[in-house]
Amino acid sequence: xNTQDVYVVVNASPWNYLVPLYIFFKGLSVGxxxxxxxxxxxxxxxxxxxxxxxxxxxxxxxxxxxxLLLADLHQPLRFWHLLVNFNPTSVIxxxxxxxxxxxxxxxxxxxxxxxxxGISIPVLKGVQESASTSQSTSGLGLRxxxxxxxxxxxLADLYTAFLLGVVKGKVLWNSALLPGYFLTSAIxxxxxxxxxxxxxxxxEEKTVRTLVRIIQGALALEIFFAIxxxxxxxxxxxxxxxALELLWxxxxxxxGDIFLGILxxxxxxxxxxxxxKPVLMISALLVILxxxxxxFSIVGVGIQAAALWN
Amino acid sequence: xxxxxxxxGMVIDTRKCVGCMSCTISCKMENGVPFDGFxxxxxxxxxxxxxxxxRNFIPKLCNHCENAPCVTVCPVxxxxxxxxxxxxxxxxxxxxxxxxxxxxxYSARYLHEGLKVADKCTFCVxxxxxxxxxxCVHNCMGKARIFGDFNDPLSEISQYITKNGVQTLRPDLGTxxxxxxxxxxxxxxxxxGGK
Numbered sequence: 073x074n075t076q077d078v079y080v081v082v083n084a085s086p087w088n089y090l091v092p093l094y095i096f097f098k099g100l101s102v103g104x105x106x107x108x109x110x111x112x113x114x115x116x117x118x119x120x121x122x123x124x125x126x127x128x129x130x131x132x133x134x135x136x137x138x139x140l141l142l143a144d145l146h147q148p149l150r151f152w153h154l155l156v157n158f159n160p161t162s163v164i165x166x167x168x169x170x171x172x173x174x175x176x177x178x179x180x181x182x183x184x185x186x187x188x189x190g191i192s193i194p195v196l197k198g199v200q201e202s203a204s205t206s207q208s209t210s211g212l213g214l215r216x217x218x219x220x221x222x223x224x225x226x227l228a229d230l231y232t233a234f235l236l237g238v239v240k241g242k243v244l245w246n247s248a249l250l251p252g253y254f255l256t257s258a259i260x261x262x263x264x265x266x267x268x269x270x271x272x273x274x275x276e277e278k279t280v281r282t283l284v285r286i287i288q289g290a291l292a293l294e295i296f297f298a299i300x301x302x303x304x305x306x307x308x309x310x311x312x313x314x315a316l317e318l319l320w321x322x323x324x325x326x327x328g329d330i331f332l333g334i335l336x337x338x339x340x341x342x343x344x345x346x347x348x349k350p351v352l353m354i355s356a357l358l359v360i361l362x363x364x365x366x367x368f369s370i371v372g373v374g375i376q377a378a379a380l381w382n
Numbered sequence: 383x384x385x386x387x388x389x390x391g392m393v394i395d396t397r398k399c400v401g402c403m404s405c406t407i408s409c410k411m412e413n414g415v416p417f418d419g420f421x422x423x424x425x426x427x428x429x430x431x432x433x434x435x436x437r438n439f440i441p442k443l444c445n446h447c448e449n450a451p452c453v454t455v456c457p458v459x460x461x462x463x464x465x466x467x468x469x470x471x472x473x474x475x476x477x478x479x480x481x482x483x484x485x486x487x488y489s490a491r492y493l494h495e496g497l498k499v500a501d502k503c504t505f506c507v508x509x510x511x512x513x514x515x516x517x518c519v520h521n522c523m524g525k526a527r528i529f530g531d532f533n534d535p536l537s538e539i540s541q542y543i544t545k546n547g548v549q550t551l552r553p554d555l556g557t558x559x560x561x562x563x564x565x566x567x568x569x570x571x572x573x574x575g576g577k
Contacts, residue, residue: 075427075428075429076427076428076429077425077426077427078426078427078428078437079424079425079426080425080426080427081420081423081424081425081442081489082489083419083420083483083489083490083491083492084418084492084493085480085483085484086478086480086483086484086492086493087480087484144479144480145477145478145479146477146478146479146480146493146498146499147476147477147478147498147499148477150458150475150476150477150478151477153458153460153475153477154457154458154477157457157458157459157460157475159456159457159458159459161454161455162454162455162456162457162481163455164455164457164479164481165457165458168457235481238455239451239455239484239485240451240485240487240555240556240557241487241552241555242484375484378487379489381487381552
């Protein structure tokens with residue numbers, strides 16, 4: 073039987089470009105931190121010189137997050153309502169506290185890491201002094217603080233996937249794959265940003281190679297998540313098939329994320345070397361662009377696909 | 383005998399709807415709904431293959447779900463269900479994050495461009511509290527919309543629902559809507575170009 077719309081009303085979604093941008097920058101911050109903790113948690117000496125710049129990159133990448141979050145509220149002056157009206161069934165309520173606690177912990181972590189590496193940060197002088205005192209009183213060493221910061225970072229990143237995932241009737245978002253997909257994308261974009269920062273310092277060949285291996289591995293994992301999503305969407309329901317059609321028709325997804333953001337960097341990053349610095353830089357930029365377009369695509373198409381069933 | 387607690391709801395008999403949109407217009411006039419938002423509207427679809435074609439009119443509004451996704455996701459508890467089972471928005475508490483609008487599977491909410499908060503059908507609580515019907519019900523020329531208390535077995539709506547087979551929109555989502563449809567060809571195909 074044919075069905076033809078004559079007149080269908082769909083109230084417009086109030087979410088615009090600010091939401092995917094917010095998710096993207098938060099991912100960048102979390103991803104960069106994941107590189108930093110390779111030294112402080114996993115004790116990889118290869119990343120010793122990278123730990124501090126990566127942590128600082130993480131903090132700088134986080135700066136747009138609260139700005140975007142406030143700008144997205146249509147009543148930004150009522151932001152404090154979030155702090156006094158906690159709704160335990162709302163993912164945003166939990167996310168609000170994670171978004172507050174994570175950067176505070178990150179600041180503390182950077183101050184402690186700077187202390188341990190003999191780096192004085194004039195802007196964070198007070199925090200560094202407090203961190204020095206608290207270490208002797210609380211006994212929370214750099215590793216413990218790193219684990220705490222990493223845990224908050226992972227939760228702060230994952231909550232956005234659950235924020236989308238729990239929305240009823242949005243077949244593209246209602247997937248157990250989404251948290252893993254978003255986290256992998258966060259790690260790969262964060263690592264790419266750290267690579268760009270590191271290449272502009274005094275990079276060591278071994279560290280660059282390992283960082284590129286991490287990016288390659290995460291990109292491969294992203295391909296796994298993408299294909300898993302295609303199979304499950306395409307095979308399970310008509311709603312899923314329609315959503316997949318829309319996703320594939322979205323140039324930001326297939327051309328932007330999959331081709332430019334994953335496949336091209338995978339080829340370019342083959343046999344990485346410091347002699348190929350411009351190639352490494354371009355690859356890292358493409359990876360970051362891909363992560364940005366993925367967020368735009370998943371948020372936009374998720375809303376668009378669900379509107380078909382209203 | 384009716385119980386003290388009310389459970390307001392609506393039955394829409396699509397056999398009686400002629401798609402005149404008087405519900406849409408009367409709702410906009412009664413509640414000052416802005417140009418680009420809708421609290422009540424009528425979807426129109428043509429189904430079938432010539433010569434057996436049929437045009438369906440499906441009046442829509444907030445489903446005032448018992449298990450309302452908008453209430454669940456609201457981070458500041460601005461969306462709530464009142465004692466009569468009506469889903470409402472506390473406009474002074476709402477921060478305009480838009481999460482409830484995105485979370486509503488019926489697309490029944492919109493962002494009020496003037497107030498900068500989420501807005502939706504209230505079953506015209508201001509009229510109902512004065513003993514009147516919601517504007518869309520009062521102005522429906524085909525009497526396709528029946529409003530009342532499901533907890534009162536003698537109410538018109540309770541009797542209507544026992545005499546007519548009803549269905550809800552997207553029952554698969556488990557939202558338990560309080561808006562029911564008679565003879566609506568819904569829940570079958572996607573809106574755009576489905577076969």
